[in-house]
Amino acid sequence: MESSLQLHTHFLTPIKPKTHTKPFTVRCSSNTNTNTNSKKQVGFVDYDKGERQVSILVPGYKNSDLPKHIRTRVQSDRFQKDWAVSEVVSKILKLNQHDDIVGLLNRWAGRFTQKNYPILIREISQTGSLEHSNQVFKWMKNQKNYCANNDIYNMMIRLHARHNQTDQARGLFFEMQKWRCKPDAETYNALISAHGRAGQWRWATNIMEDMLRAAIPPTRSTYNNLIHACGSSGNWKEALKVSKKMTENGVGPDLVTHNIILSAFKTGSQYSKALSYYKLMKGTNIRPDTTTLNIVIHCLSKLGHFEKAINIFHSMRNKRSQCDPDIVTFTSIIHLYSASGQIENCKAVFDTMVSEGFKPNIISYNALLGAYASRGMDKDAITVFNDIKKNGLRPDVVSYTSLINAYGKSQQPEKSLEVFNKMKKNNLKPNLVTYNALIDAFGSNGFLPEAVNMLHEMETNGVEPNIVTISTLLAGCGRFGKKVKIDSILDAADLRGIRLNTVAYNSAIGSYMNIGECDKALDLYKSMKEKNVKRDSVTFNVLISGCSKMSKYTEAVDFFNEMMDSNINISNEVYSSMISVYSKQGQLVEAESLFLKMKMTCGGPDVIAYTAMLHAYSTAEKWENAFAVFQEMEMKGVQPDLIACSALMRAFNKGNQPDKVFVVAEFMQDRKIPMNDSIYYEMLSACSILQDWRKTVDLIGLMEPSFNTMSVGLLNQLLHWVGKLGKTETMMKVFYKIVATGAEISNSTYSVLLKNLLAAQNWRKYLEVMEWMEDSGIEPSFDTYQNILAFAQSSGREFSVVIQDRVECLRRKSMPIKSQQMR
Incomplete structure (x- = not known):
């Protein structure tokens, strides 16, 4: 349309809007056919606003084409309008379906010729408005000069097919025969297409058989519609049968046929078959188009062949495939990058799509x-x-x-x-x-x-839960240790007739294992086997890891042997779990053998497997082997995490190599690996072995920002170590900082302080800490009083009297608090 406009306006010299006070517009029309049924292109250019528009005008049969006696009558009636068909359609679409559409049509002079009816139905049905088209069709059938024909019914059947109104389309098929219109190939094609859109491929097949009985030879479009009807329902086998029958009947497949079959494979999740068919297709003289390649890209993505799919995409963009990518292509590539976890590329492809002019x-x-x-x-x-x-x-x-x-x-x-x-x-x-x-x-x-x-809400609203719903709930129960909920959800699934699949069983077994209900997990596993539900590597991993956590190592080994006997592929997670099991049992040789076997697999060990092996060597006190594994991990490009670093530190401490612990700490800081309690504990142990006060001071500075998140046990260990070195002042300063962060202070923390203060003979601070305990509502123990009184007896007479007085005062102070607590 745009090119036609340019042909008729190239002689116009652009005029700048500065010279006009009113908008300057140019209108032009193009009509290469003088037939009254032809379409006319009408162009509009506004140079002031920089706007252009091209529209289609369908004149139809107007007043001048009517018989003389009718034309005379129409001209004398001022209510009769000599509208073009396009004008009639435009006026109808502006009305609501309940407005007087009949009154509007009765004012149209073109209704007096039946030749306008097919044109009117064609134009209004192309707008896609089903309600307006039905009202026009109903009005049309009530006109005296109306004569039913196949074209009108075919167009109406196709329109109902677009709106998935299958029953109505079938009703029109029977109605047209009552009007003595014999269905033709186009009619059957439209009806087959209607049932194909609704996923009713058996109906479509029956209509094809009716077509053959009526001695109407099917066209290529007929076969394509039937293949699409089968394929869109996921019945790719039936689609192939129709395709074979199509070739046997001498109707050769075209590009559309091949695309429909590829789409059938795609809908039926037969991605490998689709790619094989594509290879056969390339051996013919039919060249693939953009639709073909879009399907191939989708299938490659589903199979995980991301690189091949990307190569096809690049070839389309570089014009090597002679098929330009469309919006479907770009969207498929966004899905591909999303599935492969490359989210940054998703945005890049989206921006590229926009920059290349796609909306x-x-x-x-x-x-x-x-x-x-x-x-x-x-x-x-x-x-x-x-x-x-x-x-x-x-x-x-x-x-x-x-x-x-x-x-x-x-x-x-x-x-x-x-x-x-x-x-x-x-x-x-x-x-x-x-x-x-x-x-x-x-x-x-x-x-x-x-x-x-x-x-419950989704069921109330008529949405039936499925196995995904149950699996999601079970996974949540296991994650947060809700024993009662697991049982109730399994009962709910049974009550609703939802049969558990592999994922659901795995979630339920894992949930029971997480809350320590091993017997229920094993019972569920037996039920899984009895019902012949497929077991996978996840099933055995949750069983093995769950048994390992509860120290049921023999059962874990039995499950591993059962997994191998069942020829189920051993995943990295299972390897890691079994290495951990062997390590905890002191079976280092078995752990090493399994680790070596894992290296020979295509994937190789991951960070979890390496960490499990580090724990194994740490338990066996073989720091050289642990360090070698850590170095191999680095060489293979596997990024160590804090658990792996903690395991290596423990191996160094057990092997009396505390200096190397701080080398690992520097490594973690360089790699920006966050530290946790286990890391700080190993570093504190290294300081203890080295008896190095300077490193202890550095460690305190490193730990200080995390005081409020550390466990009480680790904080107590830090205070104990500083006090043991005789640095009671520093110990108290660290304690003040811990209190300032709002960290939890327990009775055990005060006990650490008192023990070290007494060892340093700092009885004044000892008594002061006891007062803090009283103020915090923590009652000093009997031993706390006895220890300070024993210290008083061994000290000079002057200090002994002062200490005993202070202790007696503290006891009297605690009496009201104790009696209040008893009440």
């Missing part, structure tokens, strides 16, 4: 939004969500569900609920995926009652 649709926005949501990047997700609205699109159920998921993974379940309520307020009905996302947001963050309540 993102809601599916593209949802792909980017889903990528951010999968990683819990809630701020980026809400930015994309707001961009959807800014660009004139309306967020759909998928958009809101992704945002719920984003807040859930970022540990903000309350915001997930806000989004859920906002979604319902905007008249969007939550689906099963939405409810599952909200249940996961609650369950994964410890809000199990809210998660269970959401299960």
Whole structure:
């Protein structure tokens, strides 16, 4: 349309708007056909505003084409309008479905010729408005000069097919025969397409058989529609049968046929078969198009062949494949990068799509939004969500569900609920995926009652829970140790007839193991075997690791042997769990053998496996072997974490190599690996072995920012070590800093202080600390009093009297507090 406009306006000299007080516009039209049924291109250019527009005008049969006696009558009636068909359609669409459309049509002079009826139906059906088209069709059938024909019915059947109105389309098929219109190939094609869109492939097959019985030879379009009907329902085997029959009947497949079959494989999750078919397709003379390559990219992504999919994408962009990428291509690549965890590339592809002139649709926005949501990047997700609205699109159920998921993974379940309520307020009905996302947001963050309540709400609203719902709830129970909830959720699944699958069994078994219910976990595993539910590496890993935590090492080894006998692929997690089991039993040789076997697998050991081996060598007090494993870990490019560093430090301390502990600490600081209590404990142990006060001072400075998060045991160990060195003043300063951070101070902490103060014969500070205990509501023990009184007897007479008086005063002070507590 644009090119036609340019052909008719190239002679115009652009005029600057400065010379005009009114907008300067140019209108032009193009009509290469003088037939009254032809379409005309009408162009409009406004140089002042810099706007242009091209529209299509369908004149139809007008007043001048009517018989003379009718034309004379129409011209004398001022209410009759000589509108073009396009004008009639435009006026109808402006009316609501309940307005007087019949009155409008009765004012149209073109209704007096039946030749206008097919043109009118064609134009209004192309707008996609089903209600307006039905009213026009109903009015048309009531006209005296109306004559039914196949074209009108075919167009109406196709329109109902677009709106998934299958029963109505079938009704039109029978109605046209009552009007003595014999269905043709186009009619059957439209009806097959209608049932294909509705996923009713058996109906589509029956219609094809009716077509053959009516002696109407199927066209290529007929076969394509039937193949699409089978394929869109996921019945790829039936689609192949139709394709074979198509070739046998002498109708060769075209590019559309091949794309439909590829799409059938895609819908049926037969990704490998789709790629094999694509290779065969390339051996023919039919060249793939953008749709073909989009399907191939999707299948490669699902199979994890990301690099091959990216190469096809680059070849499309570089014009090597002679198929330009479209918005579907870019969206598929966004999904690919999201699945591979490369979120930065998702945004880069989205920006590239926009820069190349594509206007993102809601599916593209949802792909980017889903990528951010999968990683819990809630701020980026809400930015994309707001961009959807800014660009004139309306967020759909998928958009809101992704945002719920984003807040859930970022540990903000309350915001997930806000989004859920906002979604319902905007008249969007939550689906099963939405409810599952909200249940996961609650369950994964410890809000199990809210998660269970959401299960009841979804059932109340007519949404049936599925196995994903049950698995999500079970995983939440195991994560937060809710024993009662596990039993009730399993009962709920049984009551609703939901059969547990592998994932659900794994979640339930793992949940029982996490709360120490080994017997119930084993009973559930027996039930899993009895019901022939497939067991995988995750099943055995939760059993092995769970038994190991409860020191049931024999059972763990039995499960490992059972796994090998069942020829189930051993995952890295299982290897690591078994190395840990052998290590705890002192079976270093078995642990080393398993670690060596793991090295020969395609993946090789990961950080968890290396850490398990570090623990094994640490337990066996072989620091040289532990250090060698750590160096190998570095050489293989496996980034050590704080658990691995802690295990190596423990090996060094056990091997009397405390200096090396501080080398590991420097390594952690260089790599910005955060430190925790176990790291500080090993460093404190190294200071104790070295008897190095300077390193102790440095360690205190390193630990100070984390005093408020450290365990009481570690803080007590620090105070004890400083006091043991005779540095009581420093010990008290550290204590003051601990108190200032708001850290928890227990009776054991005061005991450490008192013991070291008494050893340093600092009885004044000893009594002062006892007063602090009284003020804090912590009653000094009997031994605390006895120790200071024994010290008083061994000291001079002058100090003995003072100490005894202070102690007696403290006892009297504690009596009212004790009696109040007894009440």
